[in-house]
Amino acid sequence: MKARMPNWARVVSVLLALLCGLLAIGLIGSISAATSYPYQPAVVRVTGARAEQTEQGCRVTLELENCSSTAAELEPDDFYLYDEGYSWLAQIGGMQPDYTNPFSSGWTVALPAGRSGEISFLTVPPEGDQITLYWYEGEEEHQLVFPVE
Amino acid sequence: MKIRCDGCGKKFDPAKTDGICPYCGAWHSPPEDQSFDAAQEADPWEEDFAGAAEQEAQEAREAREREEMDAPDEEEFDLSDEEGEEEEQERLRRMAAARAAAAVLPQQQRPKRYGPLVLLIVLTVLLLAAVVAVPPLAGGWFERQAIARGRVEDPTVTPAQGEAAVAAPFTYRLTGAAWIDYDGPWQMPEGSRLLRVELAVSMAGGEPGWDPEDPYLALDDGSYRMALHYYQLEEILDEEDPALGAFPYEVYWLETPGEEAACSFYYLVPAQTGKATICFERYSADRYGVRLEEIAELPFTIAGEGAQG
Numbered sequence: 001m002k003a004r005m006p007n008w009a010r011v012v013s014v015l016l017a018l019l020c021g022l023l024a025i026g027l028i029g030s031i032s033a034a035t036s037y038p039y040q041p042a043v044v045r046v047t048g049a050r051a052e053q054t055e056q057g058c059r060v061t062l063e064l065e066n067c068s069s070t071a072a073e074l075e076p077d078d079f080y081l082y083d084e085g086y087s088w089l090a091q092i093g094g095m096q097p098d099y100t101n102p103f104s105s106g107w108t109v110a111l112p113a114g115r116s117g118e119i120s121f122l123t124v125p126p127e128g129d130q131i132t133l134y135w136y137e138g139e140e141e142h143q144l145v146f147p148v149e
Numbered sequence: 150m151k152i153r154c155d156g157c158g159k160k161f162d163p164a165k166t167d168g169i170c171p172y173c174g175a176w177h178s179p180p181e182d183q184s185f186d187a188a189q190e191a192d193p194w195e196e197d198f199a200g201a202a203e204q205e206a207q208e209a210r211e212a213r214e215r216e217e218m219d220a221p222d223e224e225e226f227d228l229s230d231e232e233g234e235e236e237e238q239e240r241l242r243r244m245a246a247a248r249a250a251a252a253v254l255p256q257q258q259r260p261k262r263y264g265p266l267v268l269l270i271v272l273t274v275l276l277l278a279a280v281v282a283v284p285p286l287a288g289g290w291f292e293r294q295a296i297a298r299g300r301v302e303d304p305t306v307t308p309a310q311g312e313a314a315v316a317a318p319f320t321y322r323l324t325g326a327a328w329i330d331y332d333g334p335w336q337m338p339e340g341s342r343l344l345r346v347e348l349a350v351s352m353a354g355g356e357p358g359w360d361p362e363d364p365y366l367a368l369d370d371g372s373y374r375m376a377l378h379y380y381q382l383e384e385i386l387d388e389e390d391p392a393l394g395a396f397p398y399e400v401y402w403l404e405t406p407g408e409e410a411a412c413s414f415y416y417l418v419p420a421q422t423g424k425a426t427i428c429f430e431r432y433s434a435d436r437y438g439v440r441l442e443e444i445a446e447l448p449f450t451i452a453g454e455g456a457q458g
Contacts, residue, residue, distance in 0.1 A: 005262040016269040023276035027283060034288030038295035038438035069299035069432065069441040071362070071375060102381035106338030106417045110375045112365050113430065113441045114304035117372060138296055 042072035043137045044111060046079075049146040051131050057092045057122040058148060060131070064119060066111040067137075073108045076121040079135050084128025092122040152177065291437070298437040307445045314447035316431040318354040319361065319400065322409070323347070323427070323449050329415070331385060342420045343385070344451070346427060347392065349409035350400045359434040361397050366416050367426040367446070376414040385415075424450050 005013070048063035062079060066072050075097065081089040097107040109119045126148055133144045151160045156175035163169075168177040307315070313322045325347040331337065348364075363376035377385070379394045386393075392413035399410040418425065431443040 005265070009261075009263060009266045013266050013269050016266070016273050020269065020272050020276055023273065023280055027276065027280050030280065030284035031287045034284045035291040038298075038436070039292055040295045040299040040438045043296060043300070067300055067302065068296065069301055069439050071365070073375070101335050102377065102384045103335055103337050103341075103417055105375060105377065106341050110365070110373045112373050112375070112428070114301040114444065115367075115373060 040068065040070050041138055042066060042070040042111075042113075043068040044072050044074065044078075044135075045137055046133065046135055046142070046144055047116070049131075049133055049144055051126070051146060051148045053125065053148060054122075058089070058125050058131075059120060059122055060089075061118055061120040062133070063116070064111055065116045066113055069113045071113055072111045073105065074111060074119055075108055076119065079119075079133060081123060081126075082132045082134070083126035084130060086132075087127060089123040089126055089131065092124060094121055295438040298435065299440055301441045304441050305443045307443055309445070309447045314427075314429050314445040316429040316443060316445040318352050318357055319397075319429065320351045320353065321364070321427075321429055321445070321447060322349045322351075323447055324349050324411070326449060326451055328451075329386075333385060333387075335385065338417065340420055341417050344416045344418050344422075344425075345390075346414050346416065348396075348412045348414070348427075350396060350412050351407055351409045352400050352403060353406065356401055357432070357434075359432040359439045361432075362430055363396065363414055364427050364429045366418065367428055368418065368422060369424055370419075374416045374418050376416060382415055422451060424448065 043066070045065045045067050046062050047065050049060065051058055051060045060081065064074070076091045076094050077096070083089060095107070097104040109117065111117045128148075130145055130147050133146065135142055135144075150164075151162050153160050154170040154173060154175055155177070156170060157173040159170070159172045161171050163177055163179075168179060169175070170177070313320050315321075323346070327345050327347075329343040329345050331343050337343075344366075346364075346366075365376060366374040368374065382390075382393060390413055392411040393415075395410055396412040396414075399412065403410055426446045426448040429445045429447070430441055431445070432439040433442050434440075
């Protein structure tokens with residue numbers, strides 16, 4: 001006796017086949033869109049850090065290396081500093097650059113691709129003798145603990 | 150059922166002739182005023198002429214009895230006829246039961262084909278899961294490849310060749326550098342000045358597969374200065390600079406080998422800067438992005454209100 005598919009199953013099969021086709025097209029398009037334009041963010045590594053107490057506050061100097069092929073413009077806010085009491089160390093006297101000003105790059109630190117450099121800024125005095133630094137290389141979080149001289 | 154005609158006495162089937170005797174034309178009305186069609190369906194003649202049927206059956210019985218009396222040894226045949234009728238009825242019952250069973254079987258026992266439907270449902274679910282999960286995974290993988298592709302460790306630094314720096318396919322020659330006074334409304338960083346650097350750029354070979362970046366300055370204090378963007382300079386400069394924004398397209402449009410295009414770049418540098426190095430980058434490119442391959446450096450000094458390569 002020959003097997004036979006019910007009519008409702010035939011209709012559902014046709015609809016599912018159409019849906020599968022659309023999904024396949026959407027999948028190909030999504031993958032193509034996700035892999036068509038390369039996004040290469042600047043990846044800046046902290047290779048060293050030092051901090052010294054001054055009358056104005058704590059001067060923190062970070063040694064940096066841009067290990068990507070994209071130039072970076074850095075600000076103190078790109079780095080997160082905490083003292084031993086895990087209090088955030090706010091920057092003193094620093095201002096967020098006014099990006100409507102055509103000279104705004106004068107308030108940031110440029111680090112071209114493949115170059116090394118430094119960034120220095122004042123923070124509030126830390127509690128304790130060491131500072132913990134957090135920063136991101138792309139999406140990877142990194143940590144460095146360094147003493148306060 | 151046949152009846153006997155009242156006129157001629159012959160037998161005929163009134164249902165087939167609408168009650169008219171085919172031998173003498175006598176008409177016989179159906180019982181209880183029924184039409185012939187209805188009578189044909191309900192066979193009203195059967196009741197009306199039951200007497201005739203009974204009479205006929207009686208005659209048949211009498212004839213059979215006479216035959217039995219004449220031939221008593223044929224009783225077995227009569228018995229066999231009765232058994233045959235029973236067998237016939239039994240056969241008909243079995244056939245009816247078989248037909249009934251055959252009518253039910255297709256509904257109950259005929260196998261259904263759901264295989265393609267199940268396959269399509271599974272395929273749809275898999276595709277839905279793929280549409281949700283694969284693009285982010287593919288994008289993340291592609292981004293990691295792009296970042297890995299762009300990773301640079303100790304790039305090659307090429308010193309100037311004579312008075313020019315070469316970062317293929319471009320050759321850069323310093324033609325001048327000058328301080329630009331600015332007294333506009335925008336606040337400059339304290340102690341900074343605007344420096345204009347003029348270059349003559351030529352190209353050997355075809356366009357590179359990557360977009361060349363503007364050159365940047367490396368200062369003696371170890372810091373770097375990126376060139377101001379074209380849209381920033383539009384708000385700063387009073388006069389139009391024809392060499393501004395000439396790089397790289399004016400260079401692409403050069404037709405004669407060795408021909409140079411005048412290009413200018415502006416930098417915000419400390420006012421006390423006396424020496425600087427202008428740096429040009431060369432990249433390689435593939436589908437994952439670009440990778441810095443080489444940095445060509447061209448040092449120059451800034452003396453007074455001007456500069457020399």
